[in-house]
Amino acid sequence: MTIFRMEFHKIVSKKYVWIFAIVIATFYAITLSGSSSSSSRFYRKALQPVFDEVNAAAYDPAISSYIVEKQFNVTVEEIKPLLSPEIEKTIESYKGQTYQRMWEKVKDYVVNLVIRIDERKATIAKLEASPNTPLNRYLLNKYTNMPKIQANMTKWDSWIDTNKSVLPIVIAFVILLGTSGVFSDEYTSKMHGILLTCKKGRKEVFWAKLSASALFSAICALIFQLLNAIIAALYYGVPFTNTPLNSLTLFYQMPTTLSAMELYILEILGSVVGAVVLSFVTLCISSICHSNFLSFFISGIYFAIGFILSNALEANFEQGGYISRLLTLPGDVSTFSLMSLVNVLGNGKVFATANFAIPTVLLTIVVQAVVFVIAIALTFYFYNRREVIA
Amino acid sequence: MKRRSNFANLVTVELRALLLDKWTLMLMAAYTLFTSAIFFNESFRNSRVQLIGHNLFITVTNHYLPLFLILMVLVVISPVFAADKKDGVVDLVDTCRNGKVRWRLSKVAAALLYGIAIVLVGFLIAFLMSVLSRTPLNPDSIAFETNKPALMLTNAQFFVFSFFMIVFCTCFLVLFTLFISSRTSDLLIPLAGIAMFVGIEFAIFSFGRPYFLWNLNIFRLFVPWYLLFDSLPPFGPAIRTLIIILSVLIIFSVVLTFLTLHADRKLVKVTNVKKEESKI
Amino acid sequence: MKLETHNLTKNYGEKCAVDNVNLEFEQGIYGLLGPNGAGKTTLIKMIVGILPPTKGTVTLDDTLISKLDEKYRDLLGYMPQDIGYYRTFTAKQFLEYIALLKGLEPKEAEKKIDTLLDMVGLSDAKGKRLGQFSGGMIRRVGIAQALLNDPKILVLDEPTAGLDPKERIHFRNILSELSLDRIVILSTHIVSDVESIAGKVILLRLGKVITFDTNENLLHSMEGKVWDATVTHQELDRLKTQFTIGNAFQKDSGFEVRIVSDVKPTENATPAEPSLEDVFIYHFGGLDYDNI
Numbered sequence: 015m016t017i018f019r020m021e022f023h024k025i026v027s028k029k030y031v032w033i034f035a036i037v038i039a040t041f042y043a044i045t046l047s048g049s050s051s052s053s054s055r056f057y058r059k060a061l062q063p064v065f066d067e068v069n070a071a072a073y074d075p076a077i078s079s080y081i082v083e084k085q086f087n088v089t090v091e092e093i094k095p096l097l098s099p100e101i102e103k104t105i106e107s108y109k110g111q112t113y114q115r116m117w118e119k120v121k122d123y124v125v126n127l128v129i130r131i132d133e134r135k136a137t138i139a140k141l142e143a144s145p146n147t148p149l150n151r152y153l154l155n156k157y158t159n160m161p162k163i164q165a166n167m168t169k170w171d172s173w174i175d176t177n178k179s180v181l182p183i184v185i186a187f188v189i190l191l192g193t194s195g196v197f198s199d200e201y202t203s204k205m206h207g208i209l210l211t212c213k214k215g216r217k218e219v220f221w222a223k224l225s226a227s228a229l230f231s232a233i234c235a236l237i238f239q240l241l242n243a244i245i246a247a248l249y250y251g252v253p254f255t256n257t258p259l260n261s262l263t264l265f266y267q268m269p270t271t272l273s274a275m276e277l278y279i280l281e282i283l284g285s286v287v288g289a290v291v292l293s294f295v296t297l298c299i300s301s302i303c304h305s306n307f308l309s310f311f312i313s314g315i316y317f318a319i320g321f322i323l324s325n326a327l328e329a330n331f332e333q334g335g336y337i338s339r340l341l342t343l344p345g346d347v348s349t350f351s352l353m354s355l356v357n358v359l360g361n362g363k364v365f366a367t368a369n370f371a372i373p374t375v376l377l378t379i380v381v382q383a384v385v386f387v388i389a390i391a392l393t394f395y396f397y398n399r400r401e402v403i404a
Numbered sequence: 405m406k407r408r409s410n411f412a413n414l415v416t417v418e419l420r421a422l423l424l425d426k427w428t429l430m431l432m433a434a435y436t437l438f439t440s441a442i443f444f445n446e447s448f449r450n451s452r453v454q455l456i457g458h459n460l461f462i463t464v465t466n467h468y469l470p471l472f473l474i475l476m477v478l479v480v481i482s483p484v485f486a487a488d489k490k491d492g493v494v495d496l497v498d499t500c501r502n503g504k505v506r507w508r509l510s511k512v513a514a515a516l517l518y519g520i521a522i523v524l525v526g527f528l529i530a531f532l533m534s535v536l537s538r539t540p541l542n543p544d545s546i547a548f549e550t551n552k553p554a555l556m557l558t559n560a561q562f563f564v565f566s567f568f569m570i571v572f573c574t575c576f577l578v579l580f581t582l583f584i585s586s587r588t589s590d591l592l593i594p595l596a597g598i599a600m601f602v603g604i605e606f607a608i609f610s611f612g613r614p615y616f617l618w619n620l621n622i623f624r625l626f627v628p629w630y631l632l633f634d635s636l637p638p639f640g641p642a643i644r645t646l647i648i649i650l651s652v653l654i655i656f657s658v659v660l661t662f663l664t665l666h667a668d669r670k671l672v673k674v675t676n677v678k679k680e681e682s683k684i
Numbered sequence: 685m686k687l688e689t690h691n692l693t694k695n696y697g698e699k700c701a702v703d704n705v706n707l708e709f710e711q712g713i714y715g716l717l718g719p720n721g722a723g724k725t726t727l728i729k730m731i732v733g734i735l736p737p738t739k740g741t742v743t744l745d746d747t748l749i750s751k752l753d754e755k756y757r758d759l760l761g762y763m764p765q766d767i768g769y770y771r772t773f774t775a776k777q778f779l780e781y782i783a784l785l786k787g788l789e790p791k792e793a794e795k796k797i798d799t800l801l802d803m804v805g806l807s808d809a810k811g812k813r814l815g816q817f818s819g820g821m822i823r824r825v826g827i828a829q830a831l832l833n834d835p836k837i838l839v840l841d842e843p844t845a846g847l848d849p850k851e852r853i854h855f856r857n858i859l860s861e862l863s864l865d866r867i868v869i870l871s872t873h874i875v876s877d878v879e880s881i882a883g884k885v886i887l888l889r890l891g892k893v894i895t896f897d898t899n900e901n902l903l904h905s906m907e908g909k910v911w912d913a914t915v916t917h918q919e920l921d922r923l924k925t926q927f928t929i930g931n932a933f934q935k936d937s938g939f940e941v942r943i944v945s946d947v948k949p950t951e952n953a954t955p956a957e958p959s960l961e962d963v964f965i966y967h968f969g970g971l972d973y974d975n976i
Contacts, residue, residue, distance in 0.1 A: 020781050027772060030593055034600060041604045045611055180607065187603070191596055204768030208829065210734045211762040212785035213754055219785065307591035311479055314599065341451060399736070 017218050021226035024196075031191045035234075039241055042184055046176065046245050055250065057119045058167055060108070062254055067098040068120060068165045072127035081128045088125060090117045097124070123165040130163050130260075133267060149337075149366035156269035156362060161258035168257045170274035171264055172250040174356065176242050177281045178264075179325050182288070182353035185238045186317045189289055192234070193227045193296045194313055195306030197397055202305060216398050224297065224390065231293035235286045235353075259360065268336050270362030281355050288353030291386050292317060295349065298389040301396035320348025324357055338365040338374040346374045347381035411510060418514030423521060427479045432522070435472040436529050439464055443537040457548050457629060459559060460539050464530040465566055469523075470626035473574050474602055476522055481515055481581040482594040485667070489589035508586070508665050515582055519574040527567055553632035554642040566628045573625035576653050577602075579660040586667035619645060620652055685745060686710055687731070687837060687867055692740035694726050694891075701726040703891040704740070709837075713863045715878030715899075716871040718888035719968050724871045725765055727888065728841050731869065732762045744837075758787065761835030765842045765871075767826035771815030775806055775825055778814055779832065786833040793832070800828040803858060805851070819846040827855065831862070838868045844877055856881050879960035887967055894967060899960065906958035906966060911943045913953040923949060930965050 025031075061068070071077050077096045081088055094102075094117065105116045134157060141154040200206045209215040256275040259265045272280075296313040303309040323345030338346045338358075343365065345351065351358050355375070363374035422428065441448045442464060449460075456463045485508075488494055497507045534541050543560035547553070557565060580601065584594040602622075608614065609623035619639045624630050631646055639645045687709040694702040702723040718724050729735035731742055733749050733756065742749045749756045769778060776797060783793035801807045804824035814822065823846050830838060838859075844852045852874075859868055860881050872878060878885060878899075885902055887895040895902065910930075915923060916938045923929060923941065927949050930942035942956065943949045944966045 017784055020784065024770070030590070030596070034596060038600060038604070041607070045607055045613065183603065187596075187600065191592070194592065200768075203770060204764065204766045205770070206768065207729070207732075207734050207764040208762065208768055208782065209785065211732050211757055211760050212782065213758045213787040213833070215757070215785045216754075305591060307483065307595055310592055310595060 017214060017222040018225055021196075021219070021222040022229060024199075025192050025226055025230045028192065028195075031188065034191055035188045038184055038187060039238070042180065042238075043241070043245050045180075046242075047249050057116065058169060059251060060116065061104075061119060061123075061167060064098075064101045064104050064120070065165065065167055065255070067100050068123045068167070069127070071097050071124045072131060072165065073162070077124070078128045078131065081125055082132060086125055086129055088121065090114075090121045093121050093124065123167060127163060127165050130266070134160070134163065134260075137267065147366075148369060148371040149364065152364055152366070152371035153269050156271060159271050160260055160269075161271065161273065164257045164261040166257075166261050166263055168253040168255055168261075168274070169246075169250045170253045170257060170278070171262050173243075173246045173253060174262070174274065174278055174281065174360065175264060176246065177285065177354055178356040179321070179354065181238060181242055182285065182350055183321065185235050185285060185289055185353065186292055186350075188234045188238070189231045189293050190296055190310050190313050190317070192230050193293045194300055194310035196223050196227055196297055197301040197393070198303045198306045198309050210398070220394055220397055224294065224393070227293045227297055228290045231289040232286045235289040236282075239282050239285055264356070265360050265362075268361045269364065270360065272359070272362075277355070277360050280359060284355040284359070285353050288349055288382070291352060291382050291389075292349050294386055294389040294393070298393045298396070301393045317350060320345060320350035324348050324351045324354075336361045336363050338363050338377075343374075343377070347378045349382060349385065351378050352382045411506065414507070414510035415513045415517070418511050419517050419521075422480055422484075422514060422518040425480045428476055428522070431472055431476050431479075432525060432529075435469070435526065438468065438472075439529055439533050442468075443533040443539055457559075457562075458550075459542060459547075461530055461534050461541055461563065462547070462559070462566070462629065464533075465527055465563070465570070466627050466629050469526045469530065470570065470573075470623075473522055473526065473570070473626075474577065477519070477574065477577050477581055478595055478598055478602075480518070481578055482585055482598065483591050484511055484515060484582060485585040485664075486588050486591045486594055490591065505665055508667070512579070512582060512661060512664060515578045516575050519578040520571050523567065523571045523574050527563075548629060548632055551633070554634040555632045557632065562629075562632075565631075569625045569628040569631065572650070572653065573622050576622065576625075576657050579657050579664070583660045583664045586664045620649060622653075624649060625653075685836060685867065688743050688746075689727075689731065690741045690743065692727070692730055692742065693738050694723070694730060694735065695738045701891050702730065702737075705891075705893055707886065707893065707896060709867045709869065711863070711865060711867060712883040713859060713868040713870060713881050715882030715885045716869060716888060717873075717875065717878060717885060717964060721890075722888040723891035724888055725841055726891075728839055728869065728871055732760060732839050733757070758833065759836040761830040761833060761838040763826045763830040763840045763843055765845075767822055769814045769822060769825065771813065773814055774811050775801065775814060775817070776810040778825060779829060782829045783832050788833060796832055796834075797828075800831055803831075804828045805854075820848065820851065823847060824851070827858075836866045838862065838866060839871075840869070841871045842873065843870065844872065844874055852877065875959075875961045875964050885960070885963075887963075889968065902960065902963045903958050906944075906962055908955060909944060909946055909966060910956045910958045910962045911945060911949055911953040912940070912956045913943060913950050914938050914940050915950065915952075919950070928965055928969055930962060 074096075077093070080096065081093070084092070097120070101120055105113060105120070108116055138154065138157050141150050141157065144150045195202075200209060209219055212219075253274065256273050259270050259272045259274050259277055260268055262274060270277075292313075295316060296309065299312050299316070300306070300309040303312065324342070325345070335342070346358050346363060346365075357363065358378050359375045364371050365374050365377055366372075442453055443449075443460060453463060454467075456467055488497070494504070497504055500507075531541075533539075541559065541563075543558060543563075545559055547557050547559050547562035549556075577598070581594055581598050584597045588594065605622050608617045609621045609627075612618050615636070618624075619635055624645075631642060631649075634640070634642050635645045639648060689705050689707045692702055692705040692707075693700065705727060716724050716727070726735065730737045733742070744752060744756055744759075770781075773781065779797045779800070780793060783790075783797060788796065798807070801810050804827055806821065806824055806828070809817070809821065814825065817825070823843065827840075827843055830840065840859075844855055847855060856877060859870070862868060863881075863883075870878065870882060882899060884896065884898050886893055897905075914935070914937055920929075920932060920939045920941060923943065927943050927945045930944060932939050932941045942962070943953065944962050
């Protein structure tokens with residue numbers, strides 16, 4: 015038995031944490047499962063064999079210039095003769111309305127991809143003609159080095175989207191439940207005096223509590239990410255190939271060179287790291303408060319402010335924006351943003367002044383690292399220096 | 405000596421404690437500050453506020469006030485019974501003249517009055533800000549006219565309607581919080597329980613599914629302008645939806661009140677058995 | 685080994701809880717006595733290093749305890765007034781945890797835990813959760829945890845409150861045995877505990893040490909100041925206004941009272957053998973005798 019194991023046991027032995035976690039996971043699964051449309055799932059799945067043909071068509075200069083000439087208003091009949099016979103071979107097994115709708119989908123995928131390729135070219139041209147500012151240089155570099163856009167047929171949207179808001183909130187809730195009493199429970203149970211007078215009751219207990227909370231938070235984040243992956247796999251299916259991020263509807267025209275797979279892995283990583291940071295902030299508040307009630311509430315407010323600033327308010331006025339402004343910066347660098355990463359990293363957000371332009375995600379990491387260090391320092395101070403009232 | 409321990413006095417004492425709770429005052433101050441920023445600071449209003457129904461009063465009361473009300477209920481009402489249990493006051497109260505059920509009833513009554521009071525103050529503050537900032541209330545124009553609502557109410561009628569819907573929903577939330585609070589001595593459980601309940605309700609309300617739960621959602625009452633529009637069958641026309649939601653919440657409220665008042669029924673039964681055994 | 689406090693002071697805002705206390709502890713049992721709010725717990729918390737003093741220092745063999753840090757805590761056994769515990773832990777689990785915090789080797793800890801549980805009479809309840817323990821049982825666990833690391837400095841704040849007389853006597857005997865090669869500081873309201881085992885007594889009032897002397901010297905100083913008398917009800921009422929009354933028993937012949945006074949209180953009063961209780965009453969007044 016080690017102090018770390020005992021501290022970890024204290025956190026996970028709280029029954030209510032697991033009861034709340036199960037209830038919230040159930041509702042999460044129910045809500046998520048209801049969100050997938052069966053018809054869109056069907057078409058995406060059915061058209062997977064012609065993924066390469068659809069992409070090839072959009073990048074074919076003859077087809078794309080034809081679509082541009084027609085100002086993107088083309089019919090299935092017009093485009094059908096131009097496309098690969100492989101597509102017809104795949105679709106002909108379907109009959110009646112389904113057959114028609116399949117062709118409509120193929121047409122939409124091709125036209126949509128041509129529009130995106132065209133818009134990207136236009137954006138690059140516009141940036142080249144724009145003044146040579148740090149922001150424009152940054153954006154030009156990103157747009158020119160972007161991987162080839164592909165047709166959005168891979169289900170990555172659904173896999174990535176849940177990390178935008180719901181999943182970080184669910185993870186944060188369980189973390190707050192588990193860690194809000196780590197120090198304050200010692201005060202409430204009047205153990206603080208005994209702990210502080212034991213040989214290993216100060217530094218060792220402090221570090222054991224921190225490590226146990228970090229492990230608990232990381233496990234929570236991973237469990238919920240796993241749950242999310244299982245639900246997504248069941249309801250949306252596994253994405254059959256990796257695609258560049260800007261191929262997805264969520265990140266349309268965003269200055270990012272990442273692939274969907276890279277973002278998804280980084281989201282999981284961000285979720286774990288953000289969870290640890292959040293747990294340390296909660297520990298800091300717990301070391302100040304005399305009750306888990308108060309530390310839960312204040313930590314909840316801390317997280318909620320980050321969420322509101324980065325999500326709810328932004329959704330109203332800055333939808334799809336990739337420029338971090340002073341108005342959005344507090345939300346962009348919040349713990350919530352680190353746990354989500356969809357907004358700052360997926361959108362390729364950038365913070366620019368007259369002299370420099372840096373990816374916002376770097377600012378998020380730096381600010382959260384500072385928060386992390388300050389939280390540890392303050393927790394150590396309050397735990398060891400707090401006057402024992404009991 | 406004249407005893408002043410009648411029910412009304414008990415309720416007054418409890419209500420005063422809730423109203424003067426530092427969290428009530430802090431959150432009300434935050435709400436006032438936020439509301440004044442909306443009414444008086446144009447740049448804040450333009451950058452941060454989404455106008456609902458072309459009316460700032462409706463925007464504040466239907467969109468932002470519920471958030472503050474939920475926070476107040478969460479932090480002020482959650483400890484009402486749990487704190488007493490934790491501090492061991494319950495047994496002490498049981499030996500006093502008024503008894504446990506009366507004491508519980510006074511707390512429930514005070515909490516409900518508290519719910520009504522905070523909604524009233526919230527509306528008054530928004531009204532005062534409207535008057536002071538000379539923002540038109542447009543009481544005679546039809547609420548949400550451009551969206552063609554199923555229930556045509558003037559703005560003035562809609563203010564009253566909103567008030568009662570929000571009061572009703574706040575009271576339901578108060579009763580639910582009291583119920584959880586009466587079942588535990590850990591203050592965190594009612595707080596986290598209600599936070600989770602509100603969070604799930606909000607998620608259902610935002611995503612619009614499951615449709616059945618979306619219709620019976622507390623946010624339909626907290627954001628009352630939704631009730632002016634028709635729902636899909638079986639909830640049907642707006643008026644039927646309204647009746648269904650109110651009926652369901654009334655039934656739940658009555659059940660919750662009963663369970664809260666008799667939270668220690670099992671304990672009483674055990675004590676009675678013991679008494680009977682000792683007689684034998 | 686010498687534990688000293690130098691001008692130890694603790695202020696809470698305007699209120700001075702401990703005022704310029706200078707004490708010197710060497711091997712033996714020290715009884716810390718004082719009425720409610722005298723500053724006993726505050727003084728003890730500063731001695732064990734969990735409450736920073738406003739002014740003054742605590743040293744062990746001329747080294748500040750804050751500098752000794754872990755080395756000091758390794759020598760320390762502390763039982764607070766409000767003993768803390770985890771409701772979901774069993775007695776054994778709890779002691780194992782504290783042993784871990786005190787840096788005991790697991791094997792050594794196991795032996796020690798068994799011995800201590802036996803000593804405090806909790807061997808049979810060692811697998812029970814602390815949440816199911818009575819107040820007295822919790823205090824016994826508290827005593828056991830304080831003794832786990834075989835401390836050279838043992839500080840006990842109200843250790844016998846809630847124990848029955850048999851347990852108290854048993855506990856006193858344990859302390860007497862332990863005091864041979866260590867410092868034991870015992871803060872209590874129960875004068876008889878101090879009287880029977882403490883070599884030296886510290887009387888604390890309003891944060892100030894009013895007496896720090898041996899038990900014998902204190903009793904000696906009270907000779908000729910303690911009186912027994914049998915009085916009527918009316919006489920008792922009169923005496924209450926003029927003197928400090930200790931015990932008063934109603935008997936057929938009237939009230940048999942114990943009076944602490946520098947002068948002979950009544951004609952029929954006879955000198956009595958002083959006890960530490962009388963010393964307490966003499967210094968803190970009869971009004972506090974419900975705390976004794």
